[in-house]
Amino acid sequence: MKKYIILSGMVMFLISCNQSQNIKNKALAAEQDQDFFSQNEARPARKPLKKLIFKNTDQFETDENLDRALLSKVASNLNIRYASIKLNETSSINYNDKTAFFVLTIAEHNKKMSKSADEEELGDYFQRKYLFVDRESGSIIAEEFDDNLGYYDNEAIRFSKSHILKDLVQLNEDTSGIAFYTEVSASSRIVLYSEQKFTILALADNEIKKYLYEYPIRLTNGDSNGSGTFQLETLETGMSFSGHKTHGFFDLIVTKNFSYEEAVEGDLENEIEGKTVLQTKKESQKLRFNGKEYVFNRDDRHRFLE
Numbered sequence: 001m002k003k004y005i006i007l008s009g010m011v012m013f014l015i016s017c018n019q020s021q022n023i024k025n026k027a028l029a030a031e032q033d034q035d036f037f038s039q040n041e042a043r044p045a046r047k048p049l050k051k052l053i054f055k056n057t058d059q060f061e062t063d064e065n066l067d068r069a070l071l072s073k074v075a076s077n078l079n080i081r082y083a084s085i086k087l088n089e090t091s092s093i094n095y096n097d098k099t100a101f102f103v104l105t106i107a108e109h110n111k112k113m114s115k116s117a118d119e120e121e122l123g124d125y126f127q128r129k130y131l132f133v134d135r136e137s138g139s140i141i142a143e144e145f146d147d148n149l150g151y152y153d154n155e156a157i158r159f160s161k162s163h164i165l166k167d168l169v170q171l172n173e174d175t176s177g178i179a180f181y182t183e184v185s186a187s188s189r190i191v192l193y194s195e196q197k198f199t200i201l202a203l204a205d206n207e208i209k210k211y212l213y214e215y216p217i218r219l220t221n222g223d224s225n226g227s228g229t230f231q232l233e234t235l236e237t238g239m240s241f242s243g244h245k246t247h248g249f250f251d252l253i254v255t256k257n258f259s260y261e262e263a264v265e266g267d268l269e270n271e272i273e274g275k276t277v278l279q280t281k282k283e284s285q286k287l288r289f290n291g292k293e294y295v296f297n298r299d300d301r302h303r304f305l306e
Helices: 003-043 068-078 115-122
Strands: 053-054 093-096 099-108 125-134 142-152 157-160 176-187 193-204 207-224 228-245 249-266 277-288
Touching: 068 099, 068 125, 068 142, 142 157, 142 207, 176 207, 176 228, 193 228, 207 277, 228 277
Parallel strands: none
Antiparallel strands: 053 228, 093 099, 099 125, 125 142, 157 176, 176 193, 193 207, 207 228, 228 249, 249 277
């Protein structure tokens, strides 16, 4: 009987210890759950990444608000006259809480790129410059000229303002890029040429990184008699991110829509009947990141024009 009582007591003691340990484990688990919940409350959930960059070039949402007060500080830090900046061809956007980005167009008076006598009538030379600056002081963090977008005031090829897209683009979960396009066109009624070049760049280690550089997103080619007769081939694109990554950056999906329009003006005196021809074709392309930039081969082939 005495052995039974002792054995029962030991069993009860072990059960009590086990229950006590279970209570402690539950309390610890509850504390960990509460801590995890608190951490997630303090750290808002990351927004889902936006895949669409633009559906077509007619539906761009651009940021046209130029920060002129900050630009004045930037001009002083660059040691250039504010009056030398072509304001209608200068754009800016806030990159983050501390940094802003500018695409600056600066007039270089009497600058000659070569010794050609023809350049005497070309006028001033305009340089395009990319700048990341401190939003408070306007001090320069990174800067770079783009010689491909430099032009003379009176030359036949025209360059538009670089239009910055309103929203930053997420190249991956941690890298935000600034996207903008610039249009280049011929100032002619006979030669029908224009092109929109698309660039995505970012600030990394205080350097400007051009991840996608001057990809042609809209292209027109053709000719006209200056009246109602013309033939014109047009490329329109859309661009979005794929869910797949290469070297840590999302692949880019480009949809291409080619169209061909031919119009002949009617001439009743010569018994020529007017006509219009319209043809379309669709293609797509995937651009992958090679560890430095998105790679593409420029395709200037005409789909309809001979």
